[in-house]
Amino acid sequence: MGTNVVLPAKLYGDSSLSSNTMLELYKDMLLGRNFEDMCAQMYYRGKMFGFVHLYSGQEAVSTGVIKALNDHDYVCSTYRDHVHALSKGVPSSLIMAELFGKETGCSHGRGGSMHIFSAPHNFLGGFAFIGEGIPIAIGAAFQSTYRAQVLNETQQMRVTACFFGDGTSNNGQFFECLNMAVLWKLPIIFVVENNHWAIGMAHNRSSSCPEIHKKASAFGLPGIEVDGMDVLAVREVACQAITRARAGEGPTLIEALTYRFRGHSLADPDELRSHQEKEAWLDRDPIKSFKNYLLLNAVVSEAIIQEINIQVKQEIDEAIKFALSSPEPKVQDLRRYLFAEDL
Template sequence: MFKNFIDNTDQYSVSKIELLDLYHDMVLGRNFEDLCAKMYYKGKMFGFVHLYNGQEAVSSGVIKALKHTDYVCSTYRDHVHALSKGVPAREVMAELFGKETGCSKGRGGSMHIFSAQYNFLGGFAFIGEGIPVALGAAFQSIYRKQVLQETSELSVTVCFFGDGTTNNGQFFESLNMAVLWKLPIIFIVENNQWAIGMAHHRSTSVPEIYKKAKAFGLPGFEVDGMNVLEVNKVAKEAINRARSGKGPTLIEALTYRFRGHSLADPDELRTAQEKKMWIARDPILRFKNYILENKLFSTEDLYKVEKEIKEILDECIEFAITSPEPNVNDLYKYLFADN
């Protein structure tokens, strides 16, 4: 069973292919977000854009442990979650540009990335909004097995949200229902220490969010969200538990966002000392050092991955810029499903 903290001496059950996949995904997420910032400040993107820099170990560690048939539900900080689930970078970038070729046909933008093809249930602008949606996805997985008698493997749903969300009603109601019906869902709290401009320890009577699980009767665990291997290990255990019909798990990943709440945030509330302390634990550099120190891959191997990602991002920017704008005559086109 789980431990509340994963010991650094543990042997991680990760193959070399998985290691490289995790590194690829984390570096892709970081560079994609840096490119978004560049495009935003150039006036290529509009509206609110919330970047994920610093939290890559959580997205990669959890989502890369899932199968294609599993579901992911995100928040307004959704770009990297979508990339981890397999949504092509070109489609995510085109969506951020508001183009017809975007994964939401240019209608969603930064906070509403969605892809039915990749079972990505979307980003949501309001906190807690996605949790009941994820609960519904987990319910239909159980319904297909128990009522429709489908023989396929039980699909798991992963729901991401921040520390600020855990003081809201949807969170508590959904935990209760998930346990009551033993739904195959994993609640991932990305505790990046700040809810917009409110420090986590100032907004909750119980700072250790994972302890809230006990009140509803599901397992709750805390993990170092800056260590992708630790996140991945806990996620795999929770996924196996959910898929075998044993019900939900709550995981609190302690992490940190390196940028402000959004690109419109001057980020003046957090101290320089606090930011410096967390940036020193950069999950990508930490993982890269682990790989090199243990001689799992060479510097040249990792450089090839980084070079490939640069090519992917160059192509996705070209694709986004040259893609057509949505046609005004299609304003109502996607309001209803086609027969």
């Protein structure tokens, strides 16, 4: 049977990482936050259309998991997908252009905010309907096993990280795919980003078993709860799950306790959550906490932190310029990309 492991909250207990790796983690989280902040500005200026769901506050989960993967591994996201794509290496300019609906976007302007996709980066896409991406992730994990067992591929086993929210854990796809993944010992990590609110419903009011990681025991895979505001704690459990998956030992369910600092979408006035609740989580900002840790433990200097801040702002500025100057899709190409094109 599976095991349910609850990791206690701790202050960045993994000190074995190099300073360069820690700086990479900090920069990735900062890039995600700055990108989302700029998205909000552009949306309210009328540069983006449709629904835009921001990831602000949850950066430690994306960075902690995805930066532990290899380039050939897969990531499957949700409609809150911008930062997952950034962590997977999709250039910020291509994501921003996609949000602007431009031809140069990573989905050629056809996907927009909720459907970021990049085949070169093994980013399987964002999915608008909750739970929709989990079967896709299962398919990616299955082909990894097929490559190894049937095609005798000698390359290291490809792992799939599948992200979804707490609301999805009550859907049928979640349970069906957990069962299938264990049955076939698929190399997949199910990452529940439990931000405690499924749109406007508090998680503890919508689930008979609010502790999502405990649901893993019914199917016989490890269920781990981790502090999703601690990037090193997330990375630690992610590395364990990745090692397990590559060794052919099957899937892992990780429940990362986190919080979104903005409303469900930029169209959400965010009036359902109490001010006290939001302030309590804002005090645990994963980027500020990790920055303080790096400085207090002399991992880096304030000058290096400032240099990273400047680099990130410059990258975001360049992404905006690229998106603004990129061409719109042509009307005559309306049906293009619906089907595979001849090579």
